[in-house]
Amino acid sequence: MNIQENISLKPFNTFGIDKxxxxxxxxxxxxxxxxxLEKAKELNLPLIILGGGSNILLTKDLNAIVLKIEINGxxxxxxxxxxxxxxxxxxxxxxxxxxxxxKNEWAGxxxxxxxxxxxxxxxxxxxxxxxIEIKEVFHCLKAINRITGREEIFFWEDCRFGYRESVFKNDxxxxxxxxxVEFKLKKKPTFHTEYGAIAHTLEExxxxxxxxxxxxxxxxxxxxxxxxxxxxIGNAGSFFKNPTISVDRFEKIKSNYPMVPGFPNDEGVKxxxxxxxxxxxxxxxxxxxxxxxxxxxxxxxNYGGGDGKEIAELSKQIQASIEEKFxxxxxxxxxFL
Ligand SMILES: Cc1cc2nc3c(=O)[nH]c(=O)nc-3n(C[C@H](O)[C@H](O)[C@H](O)COP(=O)(O)OP(=O)(O)OC[C@H]3O[C@@H](n4cnc5c(N)ncnc54)[C@H](O)[C@@H]3O)c2cc1C
Numbered sequence: 001m002n003i004q005e006n007i008s009l010k011p012f013n014t015f016g017i018d019k020x021x022x023x024x025x026x027x028x029x030x031x032x033x034x035x036x037l038e039k040a041k042e043l044n045l046p047l048i049i050l051g052g053g054s055n056i057l058l059t060k061d062l063n064a065i066v067l068k069i070e071i072n073g074x075x076x077x078x079x080x081x082x083x084x085x086x087x088x089x090x091x092x093x094x095x096x097x098x099x100x101x102x103k104n105e106w107a108g109x110x111x112x113x114x115x116x117x118x119x120x121x122x123x124x125x126x127x128x129x130x131x132i133e134i135k136e137v138f139h140c141l142k143a144i145n146r147i148t149g150r151e152e153i154f155f156w157e158d159c160r161f162g163y164r165e166s167v168f169k170n171d172x173x174x175x176x177x178x179x180x181v182e183f184k185l186k187k188k189p190t191f192h193t194e195y196g197a198i199a200h201t202l203e204e205x206x207x208x209x210x211x212x213x214x215x216x217x218x219x220x221x222x223x224x225x226x227x228x229x230x231x232x233i234g235n236a237g238s239f240f241k242n243p244t245i246s247v248d249r250f251e252k253i254k255s256n257y258p259m260v261p262g263f264p265n266d267e268g269v270k271x272x273x274x275x276x277x278x279x280x281x282x283x284x285x286x287x288x289x290x291x292x293x294x295x296x297x298x299x300x301x302n303y304g305g306g307d308g309k310e311i312a313e314l315s316k317q318i319q320a321s322i323e324e325k326f327x328x329x330x331x332x333x334x335x336f337l
Pocket of ligand 1: 014048049050051052053054055056069090115116117118119120121122124125126127128129176177178179227228229230235236237238335
């Protein structure tokens with residue numbers, strides 16, 4: 001196990017924030033993880049888990065051991081007439097995994113094309129896009145208990161998935177290190193083209209025969225046109241979750257803003273956080289080296305050399321202004337470190 005000291009985490013987070021880790025370890029096996037747990041105990045330092053760094057905001061240097069999970073491997077573990085069960089190392093790149101599924105004609109994750117990050121982080125916040133969440137293809141995961149060092153298996157119901165939520169962000173926060181995730185994929189696809197601009201984009205691309213490859217291509221095209229590429233402008237995707245409010249409150253807002261978009265769900269009405277941010281005048285605002293993206297107000301950006309603390313401060317100002325104007329508290333989707 002190779003331990004590096006005082007290294008910059010700039011290449012390891014998509015915001016491109018230049019903060020340091022006191023110690024940095026890349027784990028390619030379960031054994032590396034166990035050694036890192038020992039080291040953290042020996043040095044009496046916190047152990048912080050890192051995947052692709054696409055859902056974190058670094059606000060300070062980390063006086064900790066940062067453990068980057070790089071366990072690889074994609075293995076077909078079981079097959080029936082209708083389904084395949086595929087176990088994937090937590091360190092595999094999510095989009096590469098999606099492409100692997102498409103190549104093998106395993107259906108279910110094509111709508112989740114081009115989401116940055118690793119497979120191991122995907123159950124953490126039940127990643128989702130274009131009408132699909134990973135809870136729909138998730139079978140189970142293996143994780144190391146940080147106290148006992150033992151491997152445990154979590155099945156679907158154990159994970160308590162919700163909208164950008166799982167048990168690992170709540171009751172079991174910082175207690176497990178995910179090493180492998182097993183997905184249940186379909187041999188015969190069910191196409192989901194009803195969400196977002198997928199159908200329209202397929203038409204534009206002159207695609208008349210649907211396939212998981214054509215849906216993936218359409219999703220990639222939409223995402224590339226809508227979202228800033230972290231390689232060009234630092235960002236972590238949607239900074240806030242879309243809030244669900246009561247029907248009463250929604251109607252009240254509608255009386256002042258007849259065009260307010262709303263999507264009824266079991267708990268009330270979901271409002272796009274992007275709409276709230278835009279209505280509050282933040283879209284495209286720049287503050288030195290950071291700002292709110294000019295096309296996608298849900299995305300906070302680092303134009304280069306920006307500070308994580310300033311981005312955190314900006315996010316608080318946005319939250320406060322939306323609470324004042326609409327009485328709605330936005331919750332961050334991004335994890336602050
Ligand atoms: C341009 C852009 C677009 C995005 N679009 C979407 C989208 O459409 N839908 C969506 O859901 N998300 C989206 N995201 C957010 C992000 O891609 C996902 O949250 C992704 O799953 C994060 O993966 P990661 O490996 O980068 O996690 P990291 O940022 O490294 O970590 C995220 C959290 O998970 C923990 N963690 C990571 N790996 C493990 C592990 N193996 N075991 C235990 N804990 C772990 C970390 O400690 C941290 O708390 C987007 C991000 C960007 C930059």
